[in-house]
Amino acid sequence: MSENYILEMQNITKEFPGVKALDHVNFKVKxxxxxxxxxxxxxxxxxxxxxxxxxxxxxxYDGQILFNGKVSEFKDIKQSEELGIVIIHQExxxxxxxSIAENIFLGNxxxxxxxxxxxxxYQEAEKLLKRVGLTDSPETIVSEIGVGKQQLVExxxxxxxxxxxxxxxxxxxxxxxxxxxNLLNLxxxxxxxxxxxxLISHKLNEVTQVSDSITILRDxxxxxxxxxxxxxxxxxxxIKGMVGRELTSRFPDRNPKIGDIVFEVKNWNVYHPQxxxxxxxxxxxxxxxxxxxxxxxxxxxxxxxELAMSIFGKSYGKKITGELWKDGQRVEFNTVSDAxxxxxxxxxxxxxxxxxxLIDDVKHNITLANLKRITSRNVISKNKEIxxxxxxxKEFNIKTPSIDQLVGNLSGGxxxxxxxxxxxxxxxxxxxxxxxxxxxxxxxxxxxxxxxNKLAEQGLAVIVISSELPEVIGLSDRIYTMSEGKITQExxxxxxxxxxxxxxMTAKGMGxxxxxx
Amino acid sequence: xxxxxxLFRDNIRQYGMIIALVLITGLFWILTDGxxxxxxxxxxxxxxxxxxxxxxxxxxxxxxxxxxDLSVGSVVAVIGAIAGVLIINMGVPVWIAVILSxxxxxxxxxxxxxxxxxxxxxxxxxxxxGMLIFRGLTLWLLDGKSLAPFPDSFQKISGGFIPNIGxxxxxxxxxxxxxxxSLALVWIEFRKRSQQLQHQLDVLPLWVSLLKLAILxxxxxxxxxxxxLNKGLPTVLVIVIGLIIIYTFIMxxxxxxxxxxxxxxxxxxxDLSGIKTKRVVFWVFVNNGLLAxxxxxxxxxxxxxxxxxxxxxLELDAIAAVFIGGASMAGGVGTVIGAIVGGxxxxxxxxxxxxxxxxxxxxxxxxxxxxxAAVAFDVYTKNKR
Numbered sequence: 087m088s089e090n091y092i093l094e095m096q097n098i099t100k101e102f103p104g105v106k107a108l109d110h111v112n113f114k115v116k117x118x119x120x121x122x123x124x125x126x127x128x129x130x131x132x133x134x135x136x137x138x139x140x141x142x143x144x145x146x147y148d149g150q151i152l153f154n155g156k157v158s159e160f161k162d163i164k165q166s167e168e169l170g171i172v173i174i175h176q177e178x179x180x181x182x183x184x185s186i187a188e189n190i191f192l193g194n195x196x197x198x199x200x201x202x203x204x205x206x207x208y209q210e211a212e213k214l215l216k217r218v219g220l221t222d223s224p225e226t227i228v229s230e231i232g233v234g235k236q237q238l239v240e241x242x243x244x245x246x247x248x249x250x251x252x253x254x255x256x257x258x259x260x261x262x263x264x265x266x267x268n269l270l271n272l273x274x275x276x277x278x279x280x281x282x283x284x285l286i287s288h289k290l291n292e293v294t295q296v297s298d299s300i301t302i303l304r305d306x307x308x309x310x311x312x313x314x315x316x317x318x319x320x321x322x323x324x325i326k327g328m329v330g331r332e333l334t335s336r337f338p339d340r341n342p343k344i345g346d347i348v349f350e351v352k353n354w355n356v357y358h359p360q361x362x363x364x365x366x367x368x369x370x371x372x373x374x375x376x377x378x379x380x381x382x383x384x385x386x387x388x389x390x391x392e393l394a395m396s397i398f399g400k401s402y403g404k405k406i407t408g409e410l411w412k413d414g415q416r417v418e419f420n421t422v423s424d425a426x427x428x429x430x431x432x433x434x435x436x437x438x439x440x441x442x443x444l445i446d447d448v449k450h451n452i453t454l455a456n457l458k459r460i461t462s463r464n465v466i467s468k469n470k471e472i473x474x475x476x477x478x479x480k481e482f483n484i485k486t487p488s489i490d491q492l493v494g495n496l497s498g499g500x501x502x503x504x505x506x507x508x509x510x511x512x513x514x515x516x517x518x519x520x521x522x523x524x525x526x527x528x529x530x531x532x533x534x535x536x537x538x539n540k541l542a543e544q545g546l547a548v549i550v551i552s553s554e555l556p557e558v559i560g561l562s563d564r565i566y567t568m569s570e571g572k573i574t575q576e577x578x579x580x581x582x583x584x585x586x587x588x589x590x591m592t593a594k595g596m597g598x599x600x601x602x603x
Numbered sequence: 604x605x606x607x608x609x610l611f612r613d614n615i616r617q618y619g620m621i622i623a624l625v626l627i628t629g630l631f632w633i634l635t636d637g638x639x640x641x642x643x644x645x646x647x648x649x650x651x652x653x654x655x656x657x658x659x660x661x662x663x664x665x666x667x668x669x670x671x672d673l674s675v676g677s678v679v680a681v682i683g684a685i686a687g688v689l690i691i692n693m694g695v696p697v698w699i700a701v702i703l704s705x706x707x708x709x710x711x712x713x714x715x716x717x718x719x720x721x722x723x724x725x726x727x728x729x730x731x732x733g734m735l736i737f738r739g740l741t742l743w744l745l746d747g748k749s750l751a752p753f754p755d756s757f758q759k760i761s762g763g764f765i766p767n768i769g770x771x772x773x774x775x776x777x778x779x780x781x782x783x784x785s786l787a788l789v790w791i792e793f794r795k796r797s798q799q800l801q802h803q804l805d806v807l808p809l810w811v812s813l814l815k816l817a818i819l820x821x822x823x824x825x826x827x828x829x830x831x832l833n834k835g836l837p838t839v840l841v842i843v844i845g846l847i848i849i850y851t852f853i854m855x856x857x858x859x860x861x862x863x864x865x866x867x868x869x870x871x872x873x874d875l876s877g878i879k880t881k882r883v884v885f886w887v888f889v890n891n892g893l894l895a896x897x898x899x900x901x902x903x904x905x906x907x908x909x910x911x912x913x914x915x916x917l918e919l920d921a922i923a924a925v926f927i928g929g930a931s932m933a934g935g936v937g938t939v940i941g942a943i944v945g946g947x948x949x950x951x952x953x954x955x956x957x958x959x960x961x962x963x964x965x966x967x968x969x970x971x972x973x974x975x976a977a978v979a980f981d982v983y984t985k986n987k988r
Contacts, residue, residue, distance in 0.1 A: 401875060423877035432875070440875050443868035445935050454865055455876040457858045464858050469798055508876075 091152070092117045092251055092282050093138075098149035100133055100142060107133045108147070109306045115251065115282055115299075120273055122285045122293040125303035125328055126588075127386055127553040131286050134303070135253055139173045140166040154250075170250030174240045176259055180228045187211035187224035190243045214242040218272055233361070234265025241272065252276065252283045258292060259387040262364070270296050288385045290321040290592045302327035321592065329555060329584035336532060337560035340539040344563065345376030347414075348547040349430060349516040354408035356396040366392045366403060368571045374516060374547040379538065381562030382551045383587050389571040390551045391435055394518050398432035399425045412516075426455060429515035433505050435524060435551070437498075441505045444494035448486055449475035451493050451504050456512040478507035482537060499530025506537060517541060518549045523557065535561060555584045567591050619980070620928060620944045627948060631955030639955050642833035645826065650761065650905065652950035653839035654679070654898040656943055658921035659928070660846050661894030663942035664854075664887045666925050668867045669934025670719060670726035672888070674711075674733030675895040675921055679914030681737040682708055682899030687750035687909030690757060697757045701900060708896020709889055711737065716888030720881045726888075734918070742911050751908030761904035763838040774835030781827035785820045792816055839901065843943075846894075850939045863887060867934030923970070924949055927977040948973070 093115040100108040108130050115121045123131050136142050138151065140160030151158045153169055160166045163173075180189045187207050196206040211224035218238045222231060228239065237257055244252055254273075258266040266289075273283055273296055287293050293300060300319060302309040309327045312319050356367035367389050374380045384390045395402035397410065399422035410417050412428055419425040425432075434440040442451055452475045453460055460470040475489040482503040486496055493504055502522065509517060522538065523531045538561060542548050552558045558565055565577045567590035575590040631639045638644060658675050665672045682704050689700040711733070718729040768776045792812055799806045830836055854860035865873040866880045873880050898917075903909050928945030930937030949970060956966045 398875070399877075421877070421879075422875060423879070426877045434875060439869075440871045443865055443872055443935065445868050445931075446864060450861065450864070454861070454873075454878070457861060461858055466856050466858060466861065468856065469801075 090116050092154060094152040095134070095138065096150045096152070098134065098137055098147055098151075100137055100147040107306050108137070110149070111303070111306070111308050113301055113308065114311075115284060118277060118280055118282055119298040120277055120283045120285060120296050122287060122297040122300045123303065124287065124290070124293060124300060124324060126555065129303040129328075130306040131303055132255065133306075135173060135255065135284070135286070138166070139163055139171060139253070167247055170248055171253070172244035172247055172249045172251070173253040174237075174244060174255065174257065176256040178233070178236050178240055180236055180239060182229035183227060185225050185227055186215070186220075186222065186231070186239050186242075189228055189239060190214060190224075190246050192243070194247065210246070211242070214245050215239075217245060218242045219268065219275075232265070233260045234262070234268065237261065237265070237269060238272070241276075249281060252281055253286070254283060255286045256288065256387065257285070258287065258289060266292065288387070288592060290324055293324065294319055294321060300324060304328060322589065325585055325588045325592065329588050338532070338536045338539055340543065342377060342379070342542065342563050344378045345545070347373050348376050348412070349374050350409075350411040351397060352409040352411065354393065354396070355406070356392060356403035357405040359402065359404050362404060366571050367396065370408075370568075370571075370573045372566050372573060372576075374549055376515075376547055377542050377545050378563050379542050379548045379550060379561050381558035381565040382549060382568055383553070383555065383558045383565055383591055384551075384568030385553055385591055388568040388591065390553075390568055391520055392571075393568070394432050394520055394549075394551060397425070398422060398430070398518070401432075426512050426514075429513070430518070431455075431509045431512055431514040431516070432518040433509050433520060433522065435520035437501055437505050441508075442493050442501060445492060447490050447492055448479070448484065448496075448504055449489040452478050452489075452507045452511055455508055459511065459513075474511065475507075478511065482507050482510075483533060497530075499526045499533070502526060502530070502534060503537075506534070510541070514546065516547045516549070518551070520551045521553070522550060523552075523554075555587055558582075558587065559584065567593075569593050620941060620948070620977075623977075624944055624948050624951065627955070628951055631951065631958070635955060635958045638958055639951075640829070642829040644954070644958070645829050646833045646837060648950060648954050649837050649840050649843075651954065652946060653761070653837075653843055654901040654905070655917065655920050655924060655950065656843045656946045657846060657894055657898040657901065658917060659924040659942040659946040660850050660939055661891035661898075662918075662921040663925045663928070663930055663937050663939055664850075664863060665726070665891050666922070666930045666932075667863055667934060667937045668884050668887050669870070670884065670887070671922065672715070672726065672730045672733075672891050672895075673918050673922075674715065674730040674737060675891065675898070676914040676917035676919075677734045677737035677741065678708060678711055678892065678895040679899040679902050679917055680741040680911065681711075681744070682896045683903035683906075683909040683913045684741045684744040684750070684911075686757070686900060686903055687753070688744055690753060691750050691909075697754060700757075701760075704900055705893060705896045708892045708894075708899065710892070711895075712889035712892020713885075715892065716885040719888060720883075720885040741913070745909060745911050747911055749908045749910040753904060753907055758904050758907055759838060761839055761901045764835045765838065765841065767835055772832075774831035774833075777827055777831040777835040780836060781824050781831075784823060784827075788819060788823075789816055842897075842901070847939060847943055854939055859883075859886075864935060867936075869935070920949060921946075923974045927974060929981065931981075945977075 091114050095111065095113040098108050098111040099106070111130065111134060113134065123134070125131050137147050140162045143161045144159035153171070158169065181192065184192070190211050191207055196203045196210065208224050215222065215224060218241050220235060220238050220242070222235065228236060241252070257269055261269065270292060273285070276283065285293065285297065294314070297314055299314065300312045302312070302324065304327070312323070350373040352371050354367055354370040355365065358364040358366050370393055372380070382390050392402050396406050397419065399419045400406055401422060410419065412430065417428055419428065419430070438444060443454070449471055453471050457466060460467050460474060472489065478484070479486065479489055484500050484503045484507065486500060493501060496504065519538070523534055526534065538548055538550065550558065550561055559582050563579050565582050565587065566573050567575045567577065567587055569591055574593045577586060577590070628639070662672060662675065685707050686700050686704045689695040689703060690697060715729050715733050718724045719726045765776055767774050792815070796806055796812060827836070854863065862873070862878050862883045865876065865878055866883045870880055899914065902913055906913065924946035925937060925942045926945070927948055928937070928941030928943070930941065952970060952973065953966065956969065
């Protein structure tokens with residue numbers, strides 16, 4: 087029976103401390119198929135691919151992997167690559183200052199006795215480039231070609247390893263319309279040459295366009311596998327399978343008291359900081375009222391963080407245009423401190439890299455963004471600092487032996503509470519929270535939700551950015567959906583179902599404009 | 604007992620350094636038959652190491668921001684040369700020359716700070732360039748020769764002592780200052796205790812506080828008494844103690860200090876907290892230029908000449924002092940007191956090894972091992988946690 091299948095993953099279960107990331111997942115890929123793997127963020131797609139490629143070695147998961155009908159127990163990536171399983175990650179793994187040819191054969195050099203054979207390297211690279219439709223010289227330095235071409239170089243690299251099964255993780259996330267089209271055509275071309283592919287993508291239009299089969303994961307379980315050869319599968323049909331996550335977190339009750347508009351963003355446009363022709367945010371407009379919690383729902387790469395950070399003192403992007411209005415007045419945030427002073431603050435999604443000084447203690451982290459409040463004539467009052475930090479600790483129930491503890495020693499949930507305390511200490515009117523519960527256990531999530539509700543009750547305008555639909559729906563009074571840099575829809579609480587939101591989150595944001603590029 | 608244990612665990616690096624200093628001092632006390640504790644030698648120790656301690660204070664700030672300054676040795680030389688040309692060749696009054704020299708140091712800091720903070724050239728490169736540039740300028744200013752001698756009033760910067768009021772065999776003002784310093788320490792410790800009680804924080808047991816004070820005060824008084832038996836408190840020590848107090852206060856109690864730690868600890872997070880990290884790095888370099896200039900003046904005054912080779916390799920002594928004193932290469936960690944203790948460890952070893960007649964070859968080698976051991980210990984304790 088396994089004749090037809092290049093890959094069979096049977097009853098794969100993978101547990102992390104406290105979480106079951108994969109729960110008896112079954113996943114089969116037919117020879118010569120393009121098989122798409124879809125699901126929300128955190129559904130288990132990446133974990134499944136890491137199990138397959140040997141990043142999580144045999145023994146750390148339960149279940150069985152058959153490759154070409156043979157049981158395979160990979161101890162590392164090298165073993166899976168030897169059999170022809172190659173994974174291309176979302177973040178490209180090319181070395182930017184080496185040439186295309188050097189990158190293609192990196193770790194797999196054409197050599198004899200450790201001396202590189204340059205002529206063979208370039209000749210073979212040229213052939214591979216032809217196969218992926220690239221005309222650039224193999225001597226070109228990788229950083230000089232665009233992301234789209236780099237993606238093709240990655241595929242050429244995979245071909246050099248005699249790939250049988252190509253896995254692409256969100257390959258088109260960073261590409262424009264044209265490059266995406268190219269890439270998908272290349273997949274179809276490779277299919278003709280007998281190479282099977284697994285395509286992980288949020289862009290459902292692409293999925294329906296090229297796939298032979300589609301497997302949907304949700305909460306670490308296989309929901310269903312759809313076959314497109316018999317019947318046409320619509321995007322709505324896929325969405326139906328993706329959503330409907332169980333509400334594992336409860337949400338505290340609340341009676342919103344919503345006031346006037348506090349903060350408004352009009353016609354906001356942002357370009358990529360390095361690739362100056364790439365539009366990251368396209369004409370986004372939104373507003374938030376006093377006491378209101380507004381959700382921004384979008385999948386990874388939709389531009390949510392870019393939108394928030396570009397508003398917050400132009401911390402992201404170039405060529406930013408558009409208007410900001412605070413309390414009915416036009417404002418301009420050129421620096422982060424402008425924004426903080428105006429009462430608009432942003433708590434990052436990546437608290438370890440952008441949010442906290444992990445090697446400093448709790449109290450210093452809490453007061454850092456508003457030292458003025460405990461300072462007279464540039465001298466910090468340590469007593470005021472201790473009192474303030476202690477008050478925050480009680481208010482946000484930060485579980486730490488003392489406020490002198492280093493933040494790096496706290497759990498994720500408690501670190502997040504420190505981040506919240508830090509921004510509340512600046513006495514803001516508008517609080518933008520980016521993935522406030524990422525990597526936090528269920529109990530701590532509920533606490534964070536309670537805090538967010540309490541802040542809204544006190545009259546703050548809160549914007550919650552999240553890719554978890556239950557979270558957005560459970561918290562928000564009103565929801566904006568984002569896709570490909572655009573705000574695609576505004577949905578009221580009453581109309582917000584996971585299905586409608588997912589539909590707008592996967593809608594083609596750039597739509598009409600894309601053709602003009 | 605728990606709080607004492609915690610206190611020790613949290614400060615193992617600081618206490619470890621002080622313990623090391625005590626052990627090293629004790630070792631040389633035995634090896635030199637107590638010569639290293641004579642009043643004359645203690646005075647010498649301070650005079651020999653004063654400028655390294657000043658450099659270490661400036662350097663620790665730079666290193667906390669995650670940068671490095673390799674140019675301070677050359678800055679010491681060029682400032683000595685500037686002072687020499689102004690005072691000896693041009694006859695400018697000493698006090699004006701001192702102010703101009705300090706300004707020149709700050710200007711050097713502005714130059715290097717600009718490239719590091721605003722252009723974004725790595726500090727290693729900028730200051731490696733500076734090391735060559737300022738050494739070259741020294742050679743040009745001095746025409747390759749030494750300038751000497753300086754007038755007496757200039758030499759006092761490094762060789763002077765505070766006046767002996769009363770004029771007896773024992774230096775009374777020094778004793779008086781020792782008593783004032785002791786009382787101040789008692790007052791600070793008890794004020795801290797009462798504030799901690801007021802805010803219902805953990806307070807050390809009374810006997811621990813008293814023991815700590817007793818040790819500190821007897822060390823200070825013994826030390827000052829020995830100095831009083833010689834010529835009294837050297838001006839250099841007054842400068843160093845003044846800098847320690849000022850910079851410890853800045854780093855612990857002011858917004859500027861907090862911004863320096865935040866910038867080094869996590870620059871991106873500091874940026875997103877509204878801290879102007881470029882400005883912070885810029886001013887830290889300006890400050891380091893100023894302190895290097897002060898060290899340069901002290902060095903020239905001690906040598907009583909401006910020489911082209913002045914301050915060679917001094918930057919490495921200062922950097923070693925800072926790392927022995929517990930700072931982290933990655934930034935965000937380090938204290939002024941730590942840098943001073945690190946500088947003293949180096950100084951006591953230099954002095955002790957010279958006293959027992961170890962040659963310069965082995966002195967260098969042993970110092971190298973001590974630096975490696977201190978930082979390896981640091982890395983080890985961090986990984987264990």
